Amino acid sequence: MYKAFFSQDFKKHFEKLVKRDSALRERVLVRINDMMEDPFRNSLELTAAFKGKRRVYVGKAGYRLIYSVCKECGGKKSKNHCSDCDSKGDDAVVFFDILPRSIAYESY
Ligand SMILES: [Zn+2]
Numbered sequence: 001m002y003k004a005f006f007s008q009d010f011k012k013h014f015e016k017l018v019k020r021d022s023a024l025r026e027r028v029l030v031r032i033n034d035m036m037e038d039p040f041r042n043s044l045e046l047t048a049a050f051k052g053k054r055r056v057y058v059g060k061a062g063y064r065l066i067y068s069v070c071k072e073c074g075g076k077k078s079k080n081h082c083s084d085c086d087s088k089g090d091d092a093v094v095f096f097d098i099l100p101r102s103i104a105y106e107s108y
Pocket of ligand 1: 068069070071073082085094
């Protein structure tokens with residue numbers, strides 16, 4: 001079982017997105033909970049500036065969860081912006097952001 005951690009950006013954007021959408025809130029939380037069993041399922045590894053991070057889609061509207069699995073951070077910690085990996089342990093999954101599909105894919 002993995003453990004979820006959330007960046008300030010994630011918390012801020014999540015609260016904004018689900019403010020008037022409790023169904024989406026529920027869907028995202030259920031998905032994150034599922035991911036704690038296998039954070040690699042249906043996951044795509046990102047490239048270029050976001051190498052080391054992953055994304056999954058959630059919900060019909062296709063929100064993207066941007067995250068990394070600390071097991072994979074290894075020497076790539078600075079790229080993952082995951083500087084405190086060591087204190088979190090290998091079972092940590094760090095969520096960096098949640099983005100609507102309307103934001104250009106290239107930005108993540
Ligand atoms: Zn990490």
